[in-house]
Amino acid sequence: MKNKLNMRWTLVLLLTPLAAITAGPLEAADLNLLGSNGPPVDFHGFASQGFLASTSYNYLGDTTRGSFKFTEAGLNATVDPLPRTRISAQAFTFDVGQAGDYDVVLDYAQVQYTFTEWLGIRAGRIRRPEGIFNEVQDLDMAYPWVVVPQGVCNSRWRDMYLSVDGGELFGTIPMKTAGSLSYELYYGFQRPQLDGGFAIQKENLPPDLKVAWINSPLLGGGQLWWNAPWNGLRAGVALNVDQDLTFVNVEGRRSDGSPFTQRYSLEYFWKSWTFQAEYFTSRVLYQNTGGGAPDSVKLIDPDGWFASATYRFNKWFETGAYYTEYYPDKHDRNGAALAAHSDGYQKDAALALEFDAASWWTFKIEGHHINGTGQLFDNTDNPARGGNGWWMLGVKTTLSF
């Protein structure tokens, strides 16, 4: 515990002067590491520290007592060594409740070559494009929320969702008066971790579901955005499918499945307003074998959505609200088949205020009213769950350069 507190303060102490030094002219973060005639290496970084407190249930940490286990930090570098060629990488560490634990991971490390505006290729560890938040959920400055809408973007599943080791094609196809079409098509290995969100979620289920081994499945998918010809509107669809996600529980029982996920997104900038909405659904039929039990199949079929509106008053203040719902099984939206019916849904209304003290320093405060317990995860910490509404307060500050 003491080490983790030290880690938090080390991040803050390292990044505060760095952000302050580079905050004015951003080119101060450009370094000529490759010689005075070489291309500059562009450095950027961020560190966020949050606090969450809730009534009734522990959510995203031990929040009923108030939790500071809500930290994110990243440092990236980008260089264009040759024409049309870019190399970039980012190291990232986070701690959210039981997930993360300050392990430093390579978020992305990629080489890309852009043939033309409508065709480029990217290879290495690449960020996985999926909807509005997936690529940028680490990046607190990219949205006014303390907690991104969990109905469509679970903060604890980063190991499963953020990156793949492989490659992708990308580009933007102009369509004259019809706007343009931006696409990314990717294929590669996912790297779920035994201490990551996916495994932890299973760990909070009955003991026989604890994960002892998990594979690195191949994942293929794509993200398509239609950029409307009038300013500020875009609509997207993302599809992806795993090729045989496999995990084995502590009793030797093996589960094989190929989750297929669909996501539909809408975003509109109008004057000082930003409107966003997204729906996702995922379906997987697990084949369960071995472990001394009869073979069986289990359908996992969740869905979720959110809609939000934000308004920026001036360069300092922005406010916004969102509503999000998540259903672990969309065929049982009331949780009728579950011992605790409220585990069948989670509905969250949030109201947020952001204060940008400087371009490099942001404060946020956010209130939530939540119905249901379908995304608590930490069910050993929440043994009695019911359908009454509960409240959560979030506060967060971020330094970036």
Added chain:
Amino acid sequence: MSPTHKFMKPISLQIALVCAALLAGALRAAPMEGFVVIANKDVPAASLSAAALKDIYTGKTAYWEGGQSVAIVLMADGNDAALKEASGMDASQFRTFWQRLVFSGRGQLPKKAEDAASLVALVAATRGAIALAPAEAALDGVKTIEIK
């Protein structure tokens, strides 16, 4: 109905055509007032369409013809209207948009200059640079790009 009538456009079609023409006019970017587009002298383009300029300011075009990477330079304050016209976003939305690109490995953050003089100087010194400069600024060492 006389035979000539079948060759006449129905009134609803005529209204639709008028609306489409008005919409097309509205979608065409008006010339920037009070600002000029400037670039480093190495930049091969002499002119850009408003749509091509928007593609640059929204990260869709990341390289000039010849392969030099595009480097957007912004003035810290005072060019919000021009930025809105070039990108379709206000200053805050533009900053957030580019942070999303940069921290997902998909772009390079625009550079920032404190005032018009340092903006022009930075564009002159940065290969591939492009910026929106106040029309009254002294444009020494840079080229102007015509927006068609």
